[in-house]
Amino acid sequence: MNEELMKIDIIVEENLNVYPFMIAPVFISNQKNIQAINKAFKGDKKLLIAFFKEGSNEEFYPVGVVGEMMRKVSLPDGRVKILFRGIGKAVIEELISKTPLEGIVRPFVYKPYNQEMAEATLEVLREQLQYLANVSSSIAPELLRATEDSSDPNRIVDLIASSLKLKKAQAYELFSKNDVQERLLHLIELIVADIENQKLQREIKNRVQTKMDRVNKEYFLKEQIRQIHKELGLEGxxxxxxxxxxxxxxxxxxxxxxxxxxxxxxxxxxxxxxxxxxxxxxxxxxxxxxxxxIPFGKMSKEKLSIANVQKQLESDHYSLKKPKERIVEYFAVKELLALRGKDSKDSKGTILCFYGPPGVGKTSLANSIAKAMGRSLVRLALGGLEDVNELRGHRRTYLGAMPGRITQGLIDAKSMDPVMVLDEIDKVGRSFRGDPTSVLLEILDPEQNKEFRDYYTNFNLDLSNVVFIATANDISQIPAPLRDRMEFIHISSYTPQEKEQIAKKYLIPQELKKHGLKSYEVSIANGALKEIIEKYTRESGVRNLRRQIATIMRKSAQKILIDSTSGEKNKVSITQKNLNEFLDKIVFEIDPADKVDQVGVVNGLAWTSVGGDVLKIEVAKILGKGSLNLTGSLGDVMKESARIAHSVVKVLLSEKLLKSNLKAPKDSKESKPIYEYYDLHLHVPEGATPKDGPSAGIAMASVIASVLSDRAVRADIAMTGELTLSGKVLPIGGLKEKLIAAHKAGIKKVLIPLKNYQRDLDEIPEEVRKSLEIIPVEKISEVLKEALV
Known part of the structure; x- marks a missing residue:
């Protein structure tokens, strides 16, 4: 083709399937195109094939292929077939006629290019084409050979583009570019994309084939099973x-x-x-x-009797007077409603929650209630529960779905009115799986639990006949709406005397039976039992005491077996002298009260999760400017108590309500209050143990007053109480545990807030009250009067 403008007949085709230097058949059905072909065939047989734009039947792209018709054949169905030989590309400059289509075109000219760069890019193109041929069957070996034989980059691009399955817009963009380097790079991008597509298709085909093979295999296996069932007579x-x-x-x-x-x-x-x-x-x-x-309609047959409840509680539990009374009252209401023909559902807000330290018998109380009522016991451990579906059930769309724990509990109990213990309700978690406490709100509300919906069963269950009993260690961890639905019964620590009786009446007989021993074969002396309680365990309940007794039983069983082989007498006696043969070294000791009054040391009383403790608080004075330094791993509240105590004592000294035996240092030149000459260092021993709470206020004030007045604190006195800045003594919690600890430590006199004296003293065990002189105090002046020598 020369570079001059030329007049030529034009036909417009749907797809870009003709390129320069190609000889290809073209089938024409459009009448306008047939007219253009007939006209051109009568002339020089030159023709330009243009291509419709994507999504259009009228507009066409300006760049097309100019070529020569080598042959024309009319087909019986009205179409015309031509054999077209492409010569080159041309750009339509102007349309002369629309029917048939004729226009002025100019030859398509490529920009000059760098031969070395084109060769390098061609090598990358051939490499990618080879890779595509490896993963796709659409690339013929002849095309690979043609690209190797040719050195014209434009011809190579057209050859490859004609073989790829490109969208019309992609193909035309590549076809119409006149920058050789751009064409090569664009084609490489298209080939790389095609490679990724072929890989993905191959992976999908493999998966489909694998699945089809598995389905076919399952079908044949199932058919075989069906035939086997038929032969064995199991088809029905x-x-x-x-x-x-x-x-x-x-x-x-x-x-x-x-x-x-x-x-x-x-x-x-x-x-x-x-x-x-x-x-x-x-x-x-x-x-x-x-x-x-699910046991629909099944109820326990035994009638409720508070006499049975009381008898069972007394049989299973020693002490716990207040909790037992409240439980009996709870069931007395239920029995009265039953006797008067009223539904027990009329009694609202009767969900009991036993709370207290570990090992004091919360869960075993629930066991006793179930025995007394003749009902099945279901225990739901809620500690760490985070998933709502664990309680409410999983929807059946999930793999491995099953009913919630409540529904499973009814199935295990085989009745619709079991005693259901919600253990560790204070340790329910919350996560992205939901908030289980929201489900517990519905379960524990008598207004809502008549229609409790399990997601798995997809229908409502009546839980109003279930007796729910919750247990917790720390009720402050229970959300307020859930606390509102429960009535709390506090189960506090046991005294050493109570633990001794529990061990004799329950733990020792039970452990003897568990270890296959007779009562006459093992005896534990009273002194040894007291030592186990005081020095080998430190707890509010009796769980560790049971473990220590079990250890003794195991060693006793071993000793009896060894002695029986040697012909010796089969009996083991445990006393204080030989106790160390059965148990390891002493674990815990509450330090006995000091016998000598000291300046700067006071006995405070503390509550811990394992019972009470006597906490010594120490203060030292150092020449300085009146500052206060605090150590001993104290919490924020305890630090505030120390500062309040320091301020209260300074006020007492300033107003001369507290007499001080201290004198200003000899080298002092100015007259100041005595507390401004000394820095105080307050320390609570066992610094690695975190401590917090306001109840050490009066003890801190006493020990600071002791140092600043140079007067000793009585060694046989201990105290507990919160202190205000005005010197008032406020009530505290955990009084029972604190007084038990004072009793163990041999304290003679205890100072407690007046409010606690008035309302809590009846909860203190009698043996503790008898051993201690308990003095109520209302102001710090009363405390200092009793404490300072």
Whole structure:
């Protein structure tokens, strides 16, 4: 082609399938195109093939292929077939005629290019084309050879583009570029994209093929199983199971609502129409098996009797006077309602929650209640529970779905009115899976639990006959709305005397039985038992005491077996002298009270999670400017108490309400209050143990007053109480545990707030009250009067 403008006939085709230097058949059906072909064939047989724009039947791209018609054949169906030989590309400058289409075109000219750069890019192109040929069957070997033989980059691009399955817009963009380097790089991008697409297609095909193979294998295996079942006479087993489900449903029909009956019947009907070997059939069958196990209509037959409850509680538990009284009152109301023909559901707000330290018998109290009522006991451990579905059930769309713990509890209990213990309710967690406390709100509300909906069963269950009893260690961790639905019964620490009686009446007989021992074979002396309680355990309850007794029983059993082989007498006696042979070294000791009065040391009383403790508080004075330094791993509240105590004592000294034996240093030139000459260092021993709370206020004030007045604190006195800045003594908690600790330490006199004296003294065990002189105090002046020598 020369570079001059030329007049030429034009036809417009749908797809870009003709390139320069190609000889290809073209089938024409459009009448306008046929007219243009006939006209051109009569002339020089030159023709330009243009291409419609994507999504249009009228507009066409300006760049097309100029070529020569080598042959023209009219087909019987009205179409015309031409054999077209491409010569080059041309750009339509102007249309002369629209019917037939004719225009003025100019030859398409490529920009000059760098031969070396083009060669380097061609090598990359050939490499990528080879890679595409490896992953796709659409690249013919002839194309690879043609690209190797040719050195014209434009021709190579057109050859490759004609073989790739490109979208029209992509193909034309590549076709119409006149920058050789751009064409090569663009084509490489298209090939790389095609390679990734081919890889993905191959992966999908492999997956589909694998799945088809598995499906075919399963089909043949299932068919074999069906034939085996037929030979063994098991083919009618499904029908028998369906009939059994229908019989069970008919049996419970009088005890269930229409909603429940409709849902179960619908699932049984679904199962009857399913193929026994399908995956959905096993899901539906599991559902039916679960829901038909729910004990609809089954109730405990034994009538409620508070006499039985009281008897069982006394039999199973020593001490715990107040909790036992409250439990008996709770069931007295239920029995009275039953006797007067009223529904026990009329009694609102009767969810009991036992709270207290570990090992004091919270869960075992619930066990005793279940025994006394003749009901099944279900224990739900809620510690660390985060998933709402654990309580409410999983929806059946999930793999491995099952009913919630509440529904499973009813199934395990085999009745609709068990005693359900919600253990560790204060340790329920919250996460992205939901907040289980929101479900507990519904479970524990008598207004809502009549219609508790389990997501798995998809119908409502009546939980109003269930006796819910919760247990907790720290009720402050329970959300306020949940606390509002419960009545709390505090179960406090046992005294050493109570632990001794519990060990004799319950723990030792139980452990003897567990270890296969007779009562006459092992004896533990009273002195040894007291030592175990005081020096080998430190707890509010008796759990560790049981472990220590179990250790003794194991060693006793071993000793009896060894002695029996040697012909010796089969009996073991444990006394204080030989106790170290059965137990390891002493673990805990409450330091006995000092016998000598000291300046700067006071006995404070503290509450811990394992009971009370006597906490010595020490203060030292150092020449300085009146500052206060605090150590001993103290919490923010305790630090505030120390500063308040320091300020209170300074006020007492300033107003001369506290007499000081201290004198100013000899080298002092100015007259100042005595407390401005000394820095104080207050320390609470066992610095690694965190401590907090306001109840050490009066003890801190006493020890600071002792140092600044140079007067000793009585060694046989201990104290507890919160202190205000005006010198008032406020009440505290944990009084029982604190006084028990004072009793263990041999303290003679204890100072407690007046309010605690008035309201809490009746909760203190009698042996503790008898051993201590308990003095109520209302102001700091009363405290200092008793404490300072």
């Amino acid at each position: 087993q499904k029908e028998e199971e369906i009939e059994r489900y229908r019989e069970k449903l008919a049996h419970i029909r009088p005890h269930i609502t229409d909603e429940i009956h409709k849902e179960i019947k619908r699932q049984i009907d679904r199962l009857s129409k399913m193929n026994q070997d399908s995956g959905d059939a096993s899901i539906v069958q599991n559902y039916i098996e679960w829901v038909l196990e």
